[in-house]
Amino acid sequence: MSEYVRNAWYMAAWAEEVPQGGFLARKLLDKPWLIWREGDGRWVMVADRCPHRFVPLSMGRFADGRITCGYHGLTFDGSGACIHNPFGNPLPATARLGICPVVEAHGGLWFWPGDPAMADPALVPDFSFIDAGPPVGRSRYVMEVNYELIADNLLDLSHAEFLHVESFGTNGSLFSHGNQTVETDATGAIWNKWDTAGAPPPGWSMPLVGEGQTVDQSLHMRWHAPANLALFIRMARAGTGGQDLIIPPIANPHILTPETQGSTHYFFTHEPGPEAEALARRVFLEEDEPMISAQAAAMGETDFWDMRPLVLASDAGAIRARRRLMQMRRAETGGK
Amino acid sequence: MSEYVRNAWYMAAWAEEVPQGGFLARKLLDKPWLIWREGDGRWVMVADRCPHRFVPLSMGRFADGRITCGYHGLTFDGSGACIHNPFGNPLPATARLGICPVVEAHGGLWFWPGDPAMADPALVPDFSFIDAGPPVGRSRYVMEVNYELIADNLLDLSHAEFLHVESFGTNGSLFSHGNQTVETDATGAIWNKWDTAGAPPPGWSMPLVGEGQTVDQSLHMRWHAPANLALFIRMARAGTGGQDLIIPPIANPHILTPETQGSTHYFFTHEPGPEAEALARRVFLEEDEPMISAQAAAMGETDFWDMRPLVLASDAGAIRARRRLMQMRRAETGGK
């Protein structure tokens, strides 16, 4: 598996996942972390591993911004410093927990696992549509595959015509009436855009459109490295220049953060309520994950490119994103 | 584990395992394959892996001898050629599925994983006794051990005196009245023959023999590389030159095809009906497999010969078969 890109913002959690007055323990990029909010409102993120016997500090006790190890009582604060040693002996400078910059934006907590000096909050990808839109439920799901395989999946939505036939496939209109373009914007985001013109509407929207009517639809997927994606959907009556909308524009985050090389935190939103969450989860669980898991099983430990994949026209966006990640990795590791 | 011998016929399935108008997906020699019958009656075998994203094609849709990938819609025919690409771009010559020669013989489908030019159907081992005999049930069982360990087991039937005491042991007559010979015949098959003369009959046959009578029995096991075995049993009243048979001669296939290095498709026959199948399976499951699995666990990743096994007289057949496989491997790999 490839090294993680480190100088980038990843999402650790939705802010509301951290309990009031408590902490959240989560594995991110193969390492265990604790996240809590200090009394002054700042978020902190410290390694969930005692430097004495390496046990998770999350098995200990937390109060007032201090975590006490449940094995031998070393106590640490949100700066990572050891502020109490029951045995009294002076401790070396290494008696600290690793820390990570963390900022709150668009409902999420974002961390920067690389050089803290480079952790500019202005570089957090723009998911302001979450704040700006109608109220949504924010959820997380762990998909047991590598994050790059999920990004590949999202960056080529044409798979919906086969894998999601039963849910949100478009009856083949991507092929009959569609056009794909791949672009990189000024923020560095890569866009994979499918636009259909004058096509029959997808099944779920037929009642809204009217018999015999056709639509113009856009399915635009945006990718920010390492794997923070957003989907923008518009559907208008055909020939109205995209103005006579059939449904309000939709924007959905698909934010992917590696838990390990073989599992991914998948952050998503949905209409409020547990039923809408269950419905969204069902598509992931029953349609995407079995296919991507089968792909992962077939690949085993072999690198994606070493598998010599056949390249289709529709892969243009996903391949551009994979190349970007490779360039970032090379820049960080000096060629490895 | 040792490489598989590739220039040889292995059995993939009983023909009736492939559903009418459908396909069979099966892992063979560590690779996933699809088998189906073309409209003209020919059998085909293609790799069950899409060259685009490596997912099993068996997760897609099959109709009229064409399989469509369930992820992005590439469609292949029984020659392995890609006959439809929804995205239209021309595909390179590598956009093909691997294929394997496959022939039907004696109720089974046989494949040749090596050089297709060498795949002579006349080399399929002779199991015509299956067709010629009374109707039988044909079944398959996956035993979770390496195929060579099962062949060792079958090529030394003396284990029945200890492991199958409760089922078809011979009350020790192999040792008291038996003679073992090992031969290689003109077809290249290795035979391990146990013959007993003037011995008390095995328990299950006592009612047929008569009190105080003795029998001549032959238990002849035939092995064709890589691991296609057949057992031939005869039992006659002692001293009749093997002519006064107590039961009709019995012939049973024990055809072993590696699923992986640690699991084996075991093809066998039995009297028709589910009860007879369950009885045969029970001996495999409760008597052979626990012992062979314990052997496999004890060996771990170590090669059989590197374990420096003690050699008994009764091992002559199994060792000759292991040597043959080693020679075949060397011939194919040039020494590895």
Added chain:
Amino acid sequence: MSEYVRNAWYMAAWAEEVPQGGFLARKLLDKPWLIWREGDGRWVMVADRCPHRFVPLSMGRFADGRITCGYHGLTFDGSGACIHNPFGNPLPATARLGICPVVEAHGGLWFWPGDPAMADPALVPDFSFIDAGPPVGRSRYVMEVNYELIADNLLDLSHAEFLHVESFGTNGSLFSHGNQTVETDATGAIWNKWDTAGAPPPGWSMPLVGEGQTVDQSLHMRWHAPANLALFIRMARAGTGGQDLIIPPIANPHILTPETQGSTHYFFTHEPGPEAEALARRVFLEEDEPMISAQAAAMGETDFWDMRPLVLASDAGAIRARRRLMQMRRAETGGK
């Protein structure tokens, strides 16, 4: 993981674990062994692996000090010699089972996996307090972690103040009134001694002490290589020179024998009866093992010292024991 020290006594079992007229099969130091008592009272220990096909002999039949393989009938005696070969051919000198010196002492069966010439029974650590004390139940529990991690745990009892708060913590008196000393005695044992003077009594002993009274307590842990530990506890009224005992002195074995590098036979005693055993087991299962397992998971395959652990004053005993083991390993392997 580090090599096992071989020239040392390890405990294999409590003597009563071996059934009368039968044998005990147990994995010790990654190898399977059989233990039985000969007719003349001597204990024997032979490898539980047939040299023919490597299956466990414990799957065969045992009678009169002879074990017959359940696969092909080779029979061995307690000296490891093959005394019957059903196939008659002469066997080479390698047709023997490995054996190990084993002696009974203090209720346990002790084995020496190294050079038999060095296996001096006088070197078995002194656990005579088990025989001398009141009747106890003797039990065994397999903890799914490396034995050195458990020894670390035992050699620093201060963890009781955090991990065993609910059971036998001492309300922090180790820190407020305690003194730790580490000693090596004439037998080579390493002692980690915690002594408290004039401290409030632990909760469980309050009813015995009287309101407002204080106690002097000693918690002395003794370690003999490789991992045979004993805990000695005394509690007396404060200021009586340790003479006015509140409870009779307690001595408990904590004898650790590797089953594998990742699992340990933990031999312990308790008041007679299944309830007392369940209570003792509960502390292991619910308090120690989750923490030590979390430590093992955090360490993965990395060596303890390569983890660069922070060293606390209380680690002095455990570190001295780890160093001793390293020296013994180096002496045996010549530096590895």
